[in-house]
Amino acid sequence: MTIAPELSDRVLTELADAIGGEHVLTSKTARYNRARVPAPFPVHRWPERVPDLVVLPGSTEEVAEVVRIANAHRIPIVPRDGGTGLTDGAVPEHRGIVVDVKRLNQIKEIDLENRTCTVGTGINALKLNEVLAEHGLIYPDDPASYPCSLVGGRIGTSGWSLVGSRYGHSRDLVLSFEFVLPTGKVIHLGDGGGRKISKSSSGYQLKHLFMGHQGTLGIATEATLKLFPKPEAELSPFWAFPDYDSAYRCVGQLARAGIATFAGAVLFDEWKVDYLRRDDEAYIPQPADVRALVCAVAYGYEDEVRAGGKRLLRIAKDCGARYLGDEISQGDWAARHDRYATPLHGRTRSGQVAPMSWHCEDAAINYTELPGVRLEWHAIVERLRARFDVFDDWGMFCYTSANTGVDYLTEIDIGIWEQELGDEAWAAWVDAKREIAAVALRAGGSISACHGSCREGEVDLVPLELGGGYDVMLDVKRAVDPNNIMNPGKYGLQRAYAAERGAGA
Numbered sequence: 001m002t003i004a005p006e007l008s009d010r011v012l013t014e015l016a017d018a019i020g021g022e023h024v025l026t027s028k029t030a031r032y033n034r035a036r037v038p039a040p041f042p043v044h045r046w047p048e049r050v051p052d053l054v055v056l057p058g059s060t061e062e063v064a065e066v067v068r069i070a071n072a073h074r075i076p077i078v079p080r081d082g083g084t085g086l087t088d089g090a091v092p093e094h095r096g097i098v099v100d101v102k103r104l105n106q107i108k109e110i111d112l113e114n115r116t117c118t119v120g121t122g123i124n125a126l127k128l129n130e131v132l133a134e135h136g137l138i139y140p141d142d143p144a145s146y147p148c149s150l151v152g153g154r155i156g157t158s159g160w161s162l163v164g165s166r167y168g169h170s171r172d173l174v175l176s177f178e179f180v181l182p183t184g185k186v187i188h189l190g191d192g193g194g195r196k197i198s199k200s201s202s203g204y205q206l207k208h209l210f211m212g213h214q215g216t217l218g219i220a221t222e223a224t225l226k227l228f229p230k231p232e233a234e235l236s237p238f239w240a241f242p243d244y245d246s247a248y249r250c251v252g253q254l255a256r257a258g259i260a261t262f263a264g265a266v267l268f269d270e271w272k273v274d275y276l277r278r279d280d281e282a283y284i285p286q287p288a289d290v291r292a293l294v295c296a297v298a299y300g301y302e303d304e305v306r307a308g309g310k311r312l313l314r315i316a317k318d319c320g321a322r323y324l325g326d327e328i329s330q331g332d333w334a335a336r337h338d339r340y341a342t343p344l345h346g347r348t349r350s351g352q353v354a355p356m357s358w359h360c361e362d363a364a365i366n367y368t369e370l371p372g373v374r375l376e377w378h379a380i381v382e383r384l385r386a387r388f389d390v391f392d393d394w395g396m397f398c399y400t401s402a403n404t405g406v407d408y409l410t411e412i413d414i415g416i417w418e419q420e421l422g423d424e425a426w427a428a429w430v431d432a433k434r435e436i437a438a439v440a441l442r443a444g445g446s447i448s449a450c451h452g453s454c455r456e457g458e459v460d461l462v463p464l465e466l467g468g469g470y471d472v473m474l475d476v477k478r479a480v481d482p483n484n485i486m487n488p489g490k491y492g493l494q495r496a497y498a499a500e501r502g503a504g505a
């Protein structure tokens with residue numbers, strides 16, 4: 001599926017009439033800039049994923065008009081916000097039209113009484129919070145990509161927030177949204193029909209169905225978000241441990257303690273500590289006996305954070321932690337938004353520095369399974385590294401995802417020398433991703449806690465994870481998007497259109 005040459009001029013004219021010619025971009029630069037996301041990919045195959053066109057609509061109506069035109073001509077549509085998604089969701093697998101929603105970046109309403117705001121989905125939480133701060137409010141969706149991911153992308157991925165243990169994640173914080181279906185029809189999705197309702201028992205819970213679909217069901221154009229008082233105080237104690245086991249025990253106890261201001265805790269394992277220590281991106285200069293690190297975070301009013309903080313510090317001390325001091329603690333937490341921006345190089349087996357980009361495999365894993373999963377994942381990367389000298393193990397961290405400590409976002413970071421990835425190394429990488437996903441499933445987890453799982457390798461196991469639920473996904477996809485125009489190729493959903501299910505497509 002791509003724009004047939006004889007249709008191109010007609011399509012361009014229709015799009016220009018709908019949204020203005022200056023918002024229909026055909027230049028190589030505009031198209032190449034929207035052909036990939038930060039996750040490493042085989043650069044020698046770059047041209048396969050370049051879109052035919054880029055459009056920048058300025059309103060819900062214009063988005064709907066673009067989608068109607070694409071649907072009429074059966075042209076693939078790929079929604080794109082910040083382009084920071086790490087599972088290739090915003091990458092055009094079948095070329096077509098990239099709908100870049102960055103012009104939909106207005107703050108339309110701040111409702112101080114009901115504590116909500118309504119925004120275009122092209123806005124980012126950093127910009128939004130600059131305005132909300134004037135009202136003493138905050139929108140606490142806080143991914144590591146905080147400065148560059150946008151509200152629409154957070155809806156498209158059902159993203160995960162670093163302070164989610166206190167405030168919830170994107171799915172909890174987005175109350176409702178305006179949504180353009182693949183036919184061009186505009187609907188409103190939330191709990192019930194209301195814009196600002198946080199809990200309803202009316203009808204199917206469609207809001208959740210239309211989040212995290214990676215742009216395969218339509219395009220969110222406007223969202224109403226939950227707001228909180230801007231926290232008066234922040235506490236982010238950072239502790240060192242002599243071994244992984246005591247750090248692991250500590251993180252579990254912190255999460256299970258039920259402290260109301262607790263917003264999250266993160267654990268860096270030995271591989272991660274080695275990685276941070278070995279290069280100039282080491283934010284945490286530590287003596288050699290430090291083998292694992294834990295950072296907890298608490299937010300709230302000064303007096304409640306102080307009281308909760310005392311308890312957090314006591315728990316950590318009892319687990320054998322060494323507090324690293326206020327300066328390092330605050331510095332590490334402040335680095336949460338740029339920790340990944342720095343490493344543009346890794347090490348070959350001989351220790352030679354090489355230009356590498358960052359890939360992370362993430363999963364949702366129960367607390368009890370973390371130690372086993374960790375060792376299996378490192379072993380997979382070690383085997384890969386032994387065969388191809390273009391991979392580097394940048395270590396693992398895990399992060400509480402809820403205030404009960406039931407499950408964790410668990411991530412292994414891998415440096416990849418993209419320019420040196422030939423077909424053979426890429427195939428081995430895809431196999432490794434499949435193995436990593438299989439470990440997560442064997443442990444009773446989910447393949448992804450935050451990025452989604454659309455990339456080669458991991459995506460193969462999604463039907464296994466979801467069981468009969470995957471068949472329902474196929475039914476929904478075919479019903480909502482009868483012509484398969486919306487981000488085709490993602491999540492293996494082309495199967496929904498195969499003559500016989502299971503035949504592939």
Ligand SMILES: Cc1cc2nc3c(=O)[nH]c(=O)nc-3n(C[C@H](O)[C@H](O)[C@H](O)COP(=O)(O)OP(=O)(O)OC[C@H]3O[C@@H](n4cnc5c(N)ncnc54)[C@H](O)[C@@H]3O)c2cc1C
Nearest residue numbers: 081082083084085089143144150152153156159160215220
């Ligand atoms: C350095 C770094 C750190 C990161 N840390 C985190 C983290 O802590 N937590 C986390 O959750 N993620 C993290 N990510 C991943 C990424 O930031 C998230 O997946 C984010 O939600 C993507 O938002 P985006 O605006 O960039 O969306 P995009 O990458 O543009 O799109 C993501 C997906 O959503 C779809 N989409 C985009 N806009 C819309 C729309 N308006 N309507 C419907 N679908 C749409 C796209 O088609 C695509 O499938 C990180 C990424 C980087 C590079």
